Amino acid sequence: MSLQINLDQPPFSFLEKTQLDWLKKRLDLVFFRKGDVVLDIGQTSPGIYIVYKGVVEETGSDGQVFTQYGVEDLFDVRAALESACKHRFTALEETLCYLLKASDFVDLLNHSQDFSIYFQTDLGTQQSLVDQRGGEVSEFILAKIDKETMREPVxxxxxxxxxxxxxxxxxxxxxxxxxxxxxxxxxxxxxxxxxxxxxxxxxxxxxxxxxxxxxxxxxxxxxxxxxxxxxxxxxxxxxxxxxxxxxxxxxxxxxxxxSTFSTHSHIVAMRIEQARTIEDLIIASGRLESLIANLSGQGVKVIAIMSLITTLNRRLMAKAFDILIPEKLKDKVCLLVLGSEGRGEQILKTDQDNAVVIEDEHVKEALMPSLQKLHQVLLDFGYPRCPGGVMFINDAWIHTEREWQHRVNRWLNNASPEAMMNMAILMDAEPVAGNIKLFNEVRSAWHQESLRSSIAASWFARPALLFETPLTLLGNIREDHGSIDIKKGGIFPIVHGIRALAFEHGLYETNTIDRLDKLTESGILSADVTQGLKDSLILFLRIRLRYQLEQDDKNRGLNHKLPVSVLRSVDRSLLRHGLHRVKKFKQWLISHYHLENL
CATH class of the missing domain: 3.10.580.10 (CBS-domain)
Structure with a gap:
């Protein structure tokens, strides 16, 4: 039988060639008329179905719709592994499905470890398997430190x-x-x-x-x-x-x-370290995107890429600061990065988000010509201007320690949307150059318990609910002209929701993953919720990066739109799962911060 579906993708690509050939011979094509019940509640499932054509809807005993399955989606794995089907599956139109009998499915699970793990594990493990086995993974990425790679200690x-x-x-x-x-x-x-x-x-x-x-x-x-x-x-x-x-x-x-492996990251780091001019740094910066593409193509996990690129970006900025800022002023100023760069979650370049702490007002006049040059260098590095003006060349983002503290106090006592967003931006700040001690007192300003009132925390959390989760009432991905904004719909609600909890509980961490770990250690979030949010965030970042790298656009790091139709069925399934996690988390935030009337 000539198959009309693509099995050369996860989870079927986890199978060995002989297993996949055997699977193809065991599939039966079955037809359902519009309205036919494919599986009913309490029924023993004959196996798992893979949709070739048409749509199948999953509902509960009370008629609640859980989701719909389209081309190359599969269902119902749980029923095939358990004694009876928990939900009803109905063909919404004339539908053709491939059926893999339950006994054959179980046989494959018993003989393929990765195939088995994929169907019996969590979202994080599933996407890890997809990352490793769904594409070409370099030998370097899979290599581990052992006796062959290290020297004997002397x-x-x-x-x-x-x-x-x-x-x-x-x-x-x-x-x-x-x-x-x-x-x-x-x-x-x-x-x-x-x-x-x-x-x-x-x-x-x-x-x-x-x-x-x-x-x-x-x-x-x-x-x-x-x-x-x-x-x-x-x-x-x-x-x-x-x-x-x-x-x-x-x-x-x-x-x-x-001598055996190379990702070229050492070359970029060396060029930055040895740079003597701004031109040298611009050349080094220009290598970052090819490095990112290389690492992503080799299967490096997105968290590892973020850590490496954050290190290199901050080193670039520190070196530019060192070259441009006069020696007599370096100890009187602290350069901060904000936003995704401050959280260590930026990969491809986005718009500039930065600020400066100065020792006193007298420094500002002498410093501004150098800051203007540094701003231009960041433009040359590939960081566009911030549309909201969150840049150290603007008066609103260059202050003394005392003035920054006063601003934090005003923002938290004001609790307006603009004040809360400014507070959120500053809360992600990390010092990268200059006198880092100048930032210590600024950071401690919003950790005063008297300022972190329940009202302020509630106002602070509201933006996490600003954008709707792109899911339909039927539990499917809701597209807007064929795409979804993964930043608004998935990434931002997690990042800001966790930032709000970090603010409420006075955490110093800026990275979202680190904040999640700290919230779990403190008993504020359960381990299951934390892992689900981590898995979802990493999934969104991974899928976005892969799509951004396919675009021929110098500002592709600013593109957060994902065309759903180009995603593999396995990625659509994982994405839907991750968005449901986001939806549940937002519901939890509404209850936690009493935002029901928002």
């Missing part, structure tokens, strides 16, 4: 002289040695040795403990290599110490990794 006593260390490194070809000093363990590298002797003038008979670093950056044996690369990028280092159950088992060198 220790030297704390009293060893620098001349002896230099001889060991030369004779035994070591780039780094571990140092034992009592209970402490440190590391010394060739660069440390050169800097100590040639730059700092330390004698060659000095002890190695005098120059070793005892603040080790470690990774656990068995972690993915990409996680190690991310740590190296974040900490500006070229090696990490590998541990297992707290014990050092080896050293992982950047060059060892790159």
């Amino acid at each position: 220790y030297v006593p704390a009293q060893t002289s620098l001349s002896r260390i230099a001889r060991m490194m030369k004779d035994e070809k070591h780039d780094a040695l571990l140092v034992r000093d009592g209970d402490r363990q440190g590391i010394v590298t060739g660069s440390d040795l050169l800097n100590a002797v040639l730059i700092n003038g330390i004698g060659k008979e000095a002890r190695v403990t005098d120059i070793a670093c005892f603040d080790l950056v470690t990774v656990e044996e068995g972690e993915y290599l990409f996680n190690a690369l991310l740590k190296m990028t974040q900490h500006h280092i070229e090696r990490v110490v590998v541990t297992r159950d707290g014990e050092v088992t080896g050293i992982l060198e950047l060059m060892d990794m790159l």
Whole structure:
């Protein structure tokens, strides 16, 4: 039989070729007239159905409509695995479905681990499987840290002289040695040795403990290599110490990794670090989008991509700040990033959202010419102007510590929509350059319990309900001219709803995932709710990124519209599931903040 549906996509693509060939031979094509009941409540299901043509509606015993199934959607897995069908499935028009008998379905579950996991797990695991098995995943992404990828640790006593260390490194070809000093363990590298002797003038008979670093950056044996690369990028280092159950088992060198694998992130980081001019930084910035496309195409998880790009973006801004801001002013100003960049959730470039804290008003006049240049550099990096004017070149977003504190006080006592949105923007702020201490008092301003009243918290939470969830009354994705705005319909309600809870409970975290973890630790959200919101947010970000990367537009990071028709059936199913999570979360927010009359 020639199949008219695409089985070369998840979850069927999880099957081995022989299993998939066997499956195709076991499918039967069945026809239902309009109004026919495909499965009824209490009926033993003959198997799972895959819609080829037509629409099937799922309803409960009270007539409540749960959802509708269209082309390449499948149902009812639960009935095939349980003793009886819980809901009724009715053909709304002439419908053709492929039927896979329950016994054959169970047989496939028993012989394919990923296929089985997909049908018997949560949204997060499902989309993880889709990410890994639904496309081409590079060997690098799947590789883990083991004995083959790391070097054996070589220790030297704390009293060893620098001349002896230099001889060991030369004779035994070591780039780094571990140092034992009592209970402490440190590391010394060739660069440390050169800097100590040639730059700092330390004698060659000095002890190695005098120059070793005892603040080790470690990774656990068995972690993915990409996680190690991310740590190296974040900490500006070229090696990490590998541990297992707290014990050092080896050293992982950047060059060892790159001799076999390359994602080019190290090249971008190196160009930023070595940049001496703004032109150098613009070139480095121009490499970021190709890096993102490369990582996404290799199957790197969207959370890992966000972490890496956040690190590189902030390093770019800090370097530009260092080049452009006069030396005498650097300690009198703190540069903040806001919005998705502040939360560490930006991937492709969006519009500028930034602010500045200054030591006193006298600094402002001297600083503004340099800030204007920095603003232009951000435009050259690819960050468009913020339509709302949330930029440090505007008077509303450059203030002294004291003035920022006064503004926070006014916003929280005003509780108008504009004041609450300004508060939300500032609450995501992270310092990236200058005198970071200037921001500490500003951040503490909205953590005063007296300002975080229940009325203020309620007003603060309202914008999370501003946009409707793009679901129909029948539980399907509701399109607007063939697409949905995934930011308004899915991402923003989660981000702002969690931000509102973080505000209410005085949390300092800015990243949404970190805020969710903290809210769970505090017992404010259950582990199940937290995991569901995490899974949904990551799903929305992943699907949006994939579509944005397909667009030939320099401002594609600002495009949040998803054409539903181009999504695979598995992605439509996951998306529908995620949007239902958002809808439930918004209902919870309404109850929690007493917003029923909004």
